[in-house]
Amino acid sequence: MKKIMILSFVAVLLAACGPSKTAKEARKTFDGEWTLTSVTYPNSSGEFDVTLLNDANASCFESSTWDFVSNNNRGSYNVQGTNCSGGARNFIWSIDEENTPDGIYDFLLKPTDEDYKSTTGNQGFRMNLKSLSDSQMVWEQSVMLEGSPFVIRMNFSKL
Numbered sequence: 001m002k003k004i005m006i007l008s009f010v011a012v013l014l015a016a017c018g019p020s021k022t023a024k025e026a027r028k029t030f031d032g033e034w035t036l037t038s039v040t041y042p043n044s045s046g047e048f049d050v051t052l053l054n055d056a057n058a059s060c061f062e063s064s065t066w067d068f069v070s071n072n073n074r075g076s077y078n079v080q081g082t083n084c085s086g087g088a089r090n091f092i093w094s095i096d097e098e099n100t101p102d103g104i105y106d107f108l109l110k111p112t113d114e115d116y117k118s119t120t121g122n123q124g125f126r127m128n129l130k131s132l133s134d135s136q137m138v139w140e141q142s143v144m145l146e147g148s149p150f151v152i153r154m155n156f157s158k159l
Contacts, residue, residue, distance in 0.1 A: 026095050026105060029132055031070035033159040036061050036077075040153045042140075050152060053089075053111065053125055058152070060084035066156070068093065074116055092116060095129065105129035107139060127154075134158065 039058040041048055050058040060079040068075040076090045090113060096106035110124030130138040130153070137156040142149050 026129070026132055027070045027073075029134060030068040030093070030095075030137075032068060034066040034068065034137060034156045035159060036064045036066060036154055037157050038062060038155045040155065042151050042153055044150060052152070052154075053109070054120070055079070055089065055111070056084055061154070065159070090114060090116060092124075096126070105132070 039050070039052070039061055041050075048058075052058050052061050056079050060081045060083075061077075062081070064077050064079045066075065066077040073092055073094050074090070075093055076088045078086065078088050080086050089111065092110045092112055094108045096108055105128070107127045107129040108124055109127070110122070111119045113119055125141070127139040127141045130140050132138075135158045137158070139154040139156075141152045141154075143152065144150065
């Protein structure tokens with residue numbers, strides 16, 4: 001009986017150490033094409049000149065298309081608009097599984113070149129994945145503005 005209890009404890013411990021099922025499901029939900037429908041600034045008023053992902057103005061990202069491939073965690077996006085440097089940008093992405101037991105996801109994105117080699121010296125961006133469904137996704141990134149937290153929210157729809 002004691003051996004069964006010890007084996008059960010070890011099995012539970014091993015299961016708890018593995019990636020959460022929720023994170024795996026989230027990764028599969030990312031798969032496919034998305035459109036960034038809007039960039040908003042909750043709890044802030046006024047006009048802001050925001051550069052996203054050290055790439056382009058937030059207005060260039062609105063209506064941009066994003067492609068996520070879950071089996072190799074690669075993807076690309078295309079920005080568009082007047083005064084925007086268009087074209088495909090590549091990235092590697094992942095979901096930080098350390099926070100998933102609490103239902104909080106951090107989404108990590110690292111810009112790359114066409115061969116998926118880092119263009120930022122292995123630095124990337126961490127965003128909070130606020131919500132994810134089969135048709136909608138919301139990211140938030142908090143930055144400091146004049147000594148106070150400033151939230152950038154990116155709203156996506158699946159194509």
